Amino acid sequence: xSKQILVFPGDGIGPEIVAEAVKxxxxxxxxxxLGFELSYDELGGAAYEKYGTPLADETxxxxxxxxxxxxxxxGGPQWDNLDRPLRPEMGLLKIRSQLGLFGNxxxxxxxxxxAGASSLKPEIVAGLDILIVRELxxxxxxxxPRELRTLENGERYALDTLPYSESEIRRIAKVGFDMARLRxxxxxxxxxxxxxxxxxxxxxVVEEVAKDYPDVELSHMYVDNAAMxxxxxxxxxxxxxxxxxxxxxxxxxxxxxxxSIGMLPSASxxxxxxxxxxxxHGSAPDIAGKGIANPLATILSVSMMLRYxxxxxxxxxxxxxxxxxxxxxxxxxGDIWSEGCQKVGTREMGDAVxxxx
Amino acid sequence: xSKQILVFPGDGIGPEIVAEAVKxxxxxxxxxxLGFELSYDELGGAAYEKYGTPLADETxxxxxxxxxxxxxxxGGPQWDNLDRPLRPEMGLLKIRSQLGLFGNxxxxxxxxxxAGASSLKPEIVAGLDILIVRELxxxxxxxxPRELRTLENGERYALDTLPYSESEIRRIAKVGFDMARLRxxxxxxxxxxxxxxxxxxxxxVVEEVAKDYPDVELSHMYVDNAAMxxxxxxxxxxxxxxxxxxxxxxxxxxxxxxxSIGMLPSASxxxxxxxxxxxxHGSAPDIAGKGIANPLATILSVSMMLRYxxxxxxxxxxxxxxxxxxxxxxxxxGDIWSEGCQKVGTREMGDAVxxxx
Ligand SMILES: CC(C)[C@H](C(=O)O)[C@@H](O)C(=O)O
Ligand SMILES: CC(C)[C@H](C(=O)O)[C@@H](O)C(=O)O
Numbered sequence: 181x182s183k184q185i186l187v188f189p190g191d192g193i194g195p196e197i198v199a200e201a202v203k204x205x206x207x208x209x210x211x212x213x214l215g216f217e218l219s220y221d222e223l224g225g226a227a228y229e230k231y232g233t234p235l236a237d238e239t240x241x242x243x244x245x246x247x248x249x250x251x252x253x254x255g256g257p258q259w260d261n262l263d264r265p266l267r268p269e270m271g272l273l274k275i276r277s278q279l280g281l282f283g284n285x286x287x288x289x290x291x292x293x294x295a296g297a298s299s300l301k302p303e304i305v306a307g308l309d310i311l312i313v314r315e316l317x318x319x320x321x322x323x324x325p326r327e328l329r330t331l332e333n334g335e336r337y338a339l340d341t342l343p344y345s346e347s348e349i350r351r352i353a354k355v356g357f358d359m360a361r362l363r364x365x366x367x368x369x370x371x372x373x374x375x376x377x378x379x380x381x382x383x384x385v386v387e388e389v390a391k392d393y394p395d396v397e398l399s400h401m402y403v404d405n406a407a408m409x410x411x412x413x414x415x416x417x418x419x420x421x422x423x424x425x426x427x428x429x430x431x432x433x434x435x436x437x438x439x440s441i442g443m444l445p446s447a448s449x450x451x452x453x454x455x456x457x458x459x460x461h462g463s464a465p466d467i468a469g470k471g472i473a474n475p476l477a478t479i480l481s482v483s484m485m486l487r488y489x490x491x492x493x494x495x496x497x498x499x500x501x502x503x504x505x506x507x508x509x510x511x512x513x514g515d516i517w518s519e520g521c522q523k524v525g526t527r528e529m530g531d532a533v534x535x536x537x
Numbered sequence: 538x539s540k541q542i543l544v545f546p547g548d549g550i551g552p553e554i555v556a557e558a559v560k561x562x563x564x565x566x567x568x569x570x571l572g573f574e575l576s577y578d579e580l581g582g583a584a585y586e587k588y589g590t591p592l593a594d595e596t597x598x599x600x601x602x603x604x605x606x607x608x609x610x611x612g613g614p615q616w617d618n619l620d621r622p623l624r625p626e627m628g629l630l631k632i633r634s635q636l637g638l639f640g641n642x643x644x645x646x647x648x649x650x651x652a653g654a655s656s657l658k659p660e661i662v663a664g665l666d667i668l669i670v671r672e673l674x675x676x677x678x679x680x681x682p683r684e685l686r687t688l689e690n691g692e693r694y695a696l697d698t699l700p701y702s703e704s705e706i707r708r709i710a711k712v713g714f715d716m717a718r719l720r721x722x723x724x725x726x727x728x729x730x731x732x733x734x735x736x737x738x739x740x741x742v743v744e745e746v747a748k749d750y751p752d753v754e755l756s757h758m759y760v761d762n763a764a765m766x767x768x769x770x771x772x773x774x775x776x777x778x779x780x781x782x783x784x785x786x787x788x789x790x791x792x793x794x795x796x797s798i799g800m801l802p803s804a805s806x807x808x809x810x811x812x813x814x815x816x817x818h819g820s821a822p823d824i825a826g827k828g829i830a831n832p833l834a835t836i837l838s839v840s841m842m843l844r845y846x847x848x849x850x851x852x853x854x855x856x857x858x859x860x861x862x863x864x865x866x867x868x869x870x871g872d873i874w875s876e877g878c879q880k881v882g883t884r885e886m887g888d889a890v891x892x893x894x
């Protein structure tokens with residue numbers, strides 16, 4: 181039976197990088213007889229322009245029906261002053277939440293070929309390979325009440341709510357432990373249990389889940405310390421599991437340790453491993469349309485899709501090898517370029533990966 | 538008229554490092570005829586041992602009456618399993634809130650003598666001098682409701698609340714702008730206005746306050762991007778102003794960029810510049826009592842006290858120069874030691890600063 185892949189090119193550099201990733205996906209589709217059928221729709225600013233909303237109802241239905249989703253990136257300055265519900269990010273938050281994509285995997289991997297790109301000393305980051313598991317559909321991103329009101333004294337007053345239930349914590353903790361089991365067998369759960377009630381419950385539930393994973397070494401760390409330790413000695417981490425807001429901050433910090441955020445893919449999975457796949461970087465409106473953006477993060481997101489949603493490990497590995505191969509050839513887009521390498525554009529980079537595949 | 542300084546040695550290495558800072562304070566007191574009178578009390582774990590609570594009522598009254606407070610550090614594993622209200626951190630949070638110490642200044646300064654200690658490449662951090670201004674008495678640290686309850690389906694459920702009022706934001710924004718005016722005239726306000734209501738109000742109020750500071754260049758940054766930019770290019774920042782939780786995370790990240798967190802002081806100020814001064818680092822129970830802790834962050838906290846609470850700029854500068862002087866002499870505690878330098882203990886380091894003064 182055929183598998184449906186819904187593609188959202190998105191905003192900014194999204195369409196350019198997705199075009200290259202789709203080329204790679206189609207080659208893999210033929211070569212490994214994956215039976216994928218691709219269709220396209222819009223999310224974010226592009227959806228606002230087309231439908232007047234960053235996630236149209238019919239788009240959401242198509243997304244529900246799809247087996248996996250590939251996304252470029254959303255957002256841009258032209259939509260920054262829209263009302264909150266109309267802004268591109270709200271399309272992203274809504275699709276995450278409506279599809280139950282609670283498990284966000286964000287690897288921070290240093291490619292040996294790009295070791296020099298990091299702002300950290302080589303000995304601190306050489307061989308870096310961290311996986312941040314971020315809870316993506318709960319916490320302060322979605323808690324209510326959330327409001328802006330005027331107090332009796334005339335002052336404006338705003339509030340957000342950070343809620344977590346046992347089951348929300350349990351399912352993301354399991355993802356963390358499962359990932360740790362497939363990797364270095366070390367899980368660090370990050371919270372602020374010395375201050376937050378939600379973090380105290382988080383820590384308690386993670387401890388309970390740990391009983392089913394005696395082979396995984398569990399540690400707990402406060403978020404402020406984690407932000408420090410990522411800078412001081414990032415290689416101490418294997419898998420990190422944390423809540424939505426802390427995961428947003430720490431995964432961005434961790435990705436920047438590699439110096440090449442243009443290389444990092446991500447996956448957002450539901451309970452059945454249906455997922456949305458997108459690069460970690462944003463829509464980079466400043467370089468949109470110039471044909472210079474790095475498509476490798478999006479291409480590697482395709483590899484994650486094959487691995488996590490379809491169990492096509494051979495095809496997934498082949499794409500990762502092809503990416504390693506083009507780096508070995510010395511091909512670099514501007515963001516990862518260094519002296520002695522050959523600077524290429526978005527399309528050339530995509531073509532090179534296709535050729536290597 | 539004499540000025541009252543209340544000293545909390547605190548827990549772990551607190552008493553050792555405070556002893557050295559007090560020596561320096563007393564020399565400055567004599568030399569510059571500051572008229573300081575010192576008295577001592579307990580906060581945190583030490584207070585729990587003495588009074589059965591991490592902040593006794595009579596201690597709080599003495600703190601209210603004092604003109605400034607010097608604190609070592611609080612916390613330790615022996616108190617980690619106490620009920621939340623009895624834990625050392627709660628003494629710290631309570632004194633911050635009860636004394637209205639809303640303005641937390643956390644400099645991240647790279648000493649040229651210690652440039653090699655950073656995990657970042659020298660060219661990325663050379664000359665680094667950032668000031669993080671953290672809101673310290675509001676937001677999710679103190680919001681209510683905060684609770685753990687059992688839902689109808691039997692699940693546990695916890696929540697925290699992140700509230701900010703206009704006046705809370707306005708007063709910390711002013712501190713940010715005032716500090717920027719005294720330094721590089723650049724202020725970056727960090728929030729998550731694309732997701733949080735409290736951040737949208739934060740951004741709006743910061744914009745309003747900016748009208749009174751046309752000479753300061755204001756920018757806004759999302760917290761996830763700020764966590765990245767601190768790693769990528771930290772020298773782009775001068776003063777950063779942000780909320781309690783984001784400030785906790787980003788100030789720890791920023792301090793670690795210097796590689797020598799044993800050197801970094803902090804100030805927590807009320808509306809009248811009365812303040813509590815403490816090192817950025819914690820109580821380091823693992824090395825407590827060994828006489829090897831670095832007292833310089835606490836000594837530099839004394840310098841901040843003289844500067845911010847008492848306007849004694851000459852004495853404050855003299856202490857900073859004395860610290861620079863002992864570093865120039867090549868004296869180093871273990872945490873900042875490197876090949877070719879002379880390793881000294883806590884007391885020798887304190888004595889050297891006194892001698893240099
Ligand atoms: C665009 C924004 C709402 C989003 C988030 O904070 O989750 C982004 O920063 C991310 O990490 O995917
Ligand atoms: C001990 C803890 C409650 C405290 C905080 O989070 O504020 C500490 O991390 C700090 O930054 O001073």
